[in-house]
Amino acid sequence: MSAGNPPAALTGRDAQIEQFKRLIGRLSNGLNEPSMILWGLRGVGKTVLLLEFESVADQEGWTPSEPIEIRSDTDFRAELADAAYAALLRLNRRKAIGEKLKSFTGLLAGFKAGVGADGGLEFSFDPNAIGGSTGDLERDLIQLFVELGETARSHDTGVVFLVDEMQFLGRAEMEAIAAAMHRMSQLKLPIAVVGTGLPQLPGLMVEAKSYAERLFSYPQVGPLSEQATREALLKPAEEAGVEFDARALAQIVEISGGYPTFIQAYGKEAWNMAPGPTISSDDVEASAPIVQTKLDEEFFHVRFEKATPRERVYMAAMADLGDGPYRSSDVAKRMASRPATASSLRDALIKKGLIFSPDHGAVDFTVPHFSPFMRRRYPLEAVAGDAPAGGSER
Numbered sequence: 001m002s003a004g005n006p007p008a009a010l011t012g013r014d015a016q017i018e019q020f021k022r023l024i025g026r027l028s029n030g031l032n033e034p035s036m037i038l039w040g041l042r043g044v045g046k047t048v049l050l051l052e053f054e055s056v057a058d059q060e061g062w063t064p065s066e067p068i069e070i071r072s073d074t075d076f077r078a079e080l081a082d083a084a085y086a087a088l089l090r091l092n093r094r095k096a097i098g099e100k101l102k103s104f105t106g107l108l109a110g111f112k113a114g115v116g117a118d119g120g121l122e123f124s125f126d127p128n129a130i131g132g133s134t135g136d137l138e139r140d141l142i143q144l145f146v147e148l149g150e151t152a153r154s155h156d157t158g159v160v161f162l163v164d165e166m167q168f169l170g171r172a173e174m175e176a177i178a179a180a181m182h183r184m185s186q187l188k189l190p191i192a193v194v195g196t197g198l199p200q201l202p203g204l205m206v207e208a209k210s211y212a213e214r215l216f217s218y219p220q221v222g223p224l225s226e227q228a229t230r231e232a233l234l235k236p237a238e239e240a241g242v243e244f245d246a247r248a249l250a251q252i253v254e255i256s257g258g259y260p261t262f263i264q265a266y267g268k269e270a271w272n273m274a275p276g277p278t279i280s281s282d283d284v285e286a287s288a289p290i291v292q293t294k295l296d297e298e299f300f301h302v303r304f305e306k307a308t309p310r311e312r313v314y315m316a317a318m319a320d321l322g323d324g325p326y327r328s329s330d331v332a333k334r335m336a337s338r339p340a341t342a343s344s345l346r347d348a349l350i351k352k353g354l355i356f357s358p359d360h361g362a363v364d365f366t367v368p369h370f371s372p373f374m375r376r377r378y379p380l381e382a383v384a385g386d387a388p389a390g391g392s393e394r
């Protein structure tokens with residue numbers, strides 16, 4: 001589906017946007033304010049909110065990095081160096097920092113190489129050059145943020161790093177970010193980090209550094225309210241001279257559960273289905289099977305494919321229990337597996353971002369409405385039959 005594509009109307013996120021504005025406003029004034037970690041399920045609108053923050057930052061005279069998307073194989077040092085450099089270029093365009101820009105190159109080059117900069121002659125003649133990287137991520141990140149923060153402050157701006165899919169960072173990387181932000185709050189420098197990720201992200205951050213609890217605020221990005229769902233549908237329609245009748249709206253509110261991915265998918269197909277300028281509940285009903293097939297193939301299936309055959313059995317056993325959350329012990333029983341085997345499958349699925357643990361001893365899917373998808377397409381008996389021998393240990 002159109003993941004990460006800005007919607008025609010971004011609705012229901014005023015609170016988060018206000019909080020972000022307050023954050024950069026306070027940092028601009030030399031005050032402390034926790035950075036933000038936004039968490040929520042897949043398809044709930046985290047990426048587009050991050051993109052919205054990018055443009056808000058820009059409008060408010062701040063300098064956003066380009067959003068970094070973390071994957072399990074991301075070279076974080078290199079990505080961060082690129083993002084910092086892009087931010088410096090933006091800063092330079094806005095404020096003409098001139099020579100200062102060059103002084104960062106040694107440090108950033110060291111970041112990209114992942115080891116200490118060679119301390120080469122090139123920079124020893126430059127009295128303004130910032131020392132090269134040490135190869136220790138935490139120290140290097142603190143140094144980068146301090147230099148960047150001071151540069152930004154002396155030009156009356158600030159820099160915000162935008163990090164998407166942050167749950168895929170390793171522990172050392174989370175530790176380094178927390179340590180660098182700790183230093184920023186001590187020095188009251190205008191650097192912010194806004195991360196988005198799956199529900200396990202806040203726990204991972206606090207596990208990495210316990211003081212991450214107060215350095216960040218952790219707002220949830222949840223499904224849209226009924227009102228915001230209606231607006232998401234009505235605003236773009238109105239601009240195109242189209243309307244949804246009341247029953248059609250109520251139906252989409254109901255089947256989407258307020259999840260933006262589903263709202264957009266149903267809104268679009270029902271619109272395509274409607275013969276005239278009014279979208280009726282008949283159009284919503286007629287488009288439902290088309291939407292479901294599309295969602296199955298483009299939204300759910302890509303997630304399912306990330307799992308190994310044995311992990312699929314685990315997910316099928318979850319779904320077989322009904323809708324979540326589930327007790328891990330019930331899942332193990334349902335898949336007739338030894339607890340140790342089940343728990344290693346569970347951990348692997350959490351790591352892949354397919355499930356999370358909402359509570360001790362509990363699991364649920366990170367993708368909304370995934371459970372009915374599994375029952376529809378991959379029921380337990382079918383998936384268990386496909387798994388390699390040993391898939392269910394008795």
Ligand SMILES: Nc1ncnc2c1ncn2[C@@H]1O[C@H](COP(=O)(O)OP(=O)(O)O)[C@@H](O)[C@H]1O
Nearest residue numbers: 003004005007011043044045046047048260261
């Ligand atoms: N607040 C919103 N209002 C309307 N549509 C939204 C909103 N947030 C997201 N969307 C739409 O929902 C879909 C999923 O958004 P995305 O940001 O990719 O979700 P996530 O990153 O949480 O998986 C996209 O098509 C996006 O345009």
Ligand SMILES: [Mg+2]
Nearest residue numbers: 003004046047
């Ligand atoms: Mg996303």
